Amino acid sequence: MTADLATAPTTTDPTRVRTFVRRNPTLIVTGGLLILITLVVMLLPPFLPDPNAADPVNRLLSPSGEHLMGTDKYGRDLFSRWASAGRVSIGMTLLITLCSVALGTFIGLVAGYFARAGRVIMRIVDAWMAFPSIILAIVFAVVVGPGMLSELLAVTIIFTPYTARIIRSRVLGLTTRTYVKAARVSGMGPWKTLAVHILPNTLPLAVVQCVLLSAGAMLIDGSLSFLGLGISPPTATWGNMVADGRTYLQTHPTMVIFPGLTIALFVFLLNLTGSALRAFVDPRARMLLDQQRRQRRARR
């Protein structure tokens, strides 16, 4: 197994990418759908009615040709709110993910390269890892006031350790490679070695981590908006749309169903894409996937 790892082709090899995609056709479907939803949400709002324009005459309409998702208690068009909420929710998810992966990669690099500091860092990381994120968000909502900043801080802090651990274990494997040793022997400083030789080798892993974490980020973003601890009305998010629709659950269930279903679908696609990509860069995951495949073949 270790020999296999050492001689494994690099993840950026184009032919390998092509074979991988051919072997995992679902990746194209899930990735394509993700891009499609994102594009729809990003490009559509200019052509839709103002998501915050009240129209008291047309309050609480059911879905129809004119209002695809109906209207809410102020007569606002729910489809335009859905689209603009998508911009906010997807944007927030991306922001949180990028911040935590960047920070986590940095911590992982340092903790992996400097052995002694690394042990101390990892103990701290382990301790903070599973602290309930909603509780932390509550604390930050009190400290900086509920909104974008508190959500960003809380969720970034919660998600950073996941990336840090994965990147660190990768760095630990890389530091024993001959080219890293060669760099060190030829007098290259530790920071430069990290930036030039080690960081590029951890990037594929960081990208996959982005996809996997964004699924969790979207769920937490939803819960926080739902509780009123995230981005607050009148700005629509998928989470606070569900919260708004809650009052009319009995009479207008679609107000709750549509935005929630979008989150579920989006997260589901992110999970599928993420685990397929993980098999591409993570040898352990690849091993497990091969194992599954072999099992399946044995069954036939």
Add this chain to the structure above:
Amino acid sequence: MLGVILRRLRDLVIVLFVVGTALFFLLRSIPGDPAAVLLGTKASPEQLERLRHDLGLTGPLYEQYLHWLGNVLTGDFGTSIKYNLPVLQMIFDNIAPTLTLAIASTVISFMLTVLIVTWVTVAPNNRVARLVNRATQFGLALPEFWLALLAVYLFALTFGWFPTGGYTPLFEDPATAITQLALPVAVLVVGQTAFLTITMEESVLGELTQLYLRTARAKGVGERRIMLRHVLPNSMLPVLTTVGLNFASLIGGVVVIESIFIIPGLGTTLLGAVYARDFPLIQGGVMFIAFLFVLMNLLVDLAYALIDPKVRVS
């Protein structure tokens, strides 16, 4: 063994100290005078002064901190501003519903997970088993708050099988309590089972690569017996860790479920404290959850030592 316990107990104290101190300074760093915020603009200077004194907000910061630390060490976590009750008492009054939800959902999803994964491992050719296994994992993508509302819409509002919410202590009126708990627990079980099945499946797959299986097969042990006696018990360890850690974060994560089903638990209390800016209650509540978290870690480690002889030796 005793060493492990002592080391863990020391960690517990350290973590509580760090969390408490961090929270203390975070909450004190909020701009503005909490007393003025709480009493509004009409408060007299005497009232403000009294409240500041009650909140421990007089004197320099380090003095406030030492004062707070001294109180905590003697078991005094302050008084809730909103309810005017000792924080510790408020926590214990509200912990029962949260614990009931957490324990019930953890136990049920653990059993479900073991059942499903055992089934799919012993009978890998069974289509139904594989379908159930795959279907559980959809649960990972479903937002809890949305699933809860859907459950309320379908099973409470449309069919009327269960009440939309509320809470009755389990031992006071079991029949009512169980109908009220059914929906919230079911929603929690969906998410948790998804998470646990994935953990256990990965662990089983990892175990299947082990070489001792070849030995077992070579000496003629049946495939079914290999799975039941070797693979499954050996893959329980990661699941146990996940259950333990998950349980602690569940206590916090139950907030959403409690607020939807109107259950007066720790989560609702804490959320109410945020809206009311009830600092002592927030501080006490969060420290209590941190305490539970470290305690669960400790219990998981002890369970490890009991199950896995390797851990006991080292």
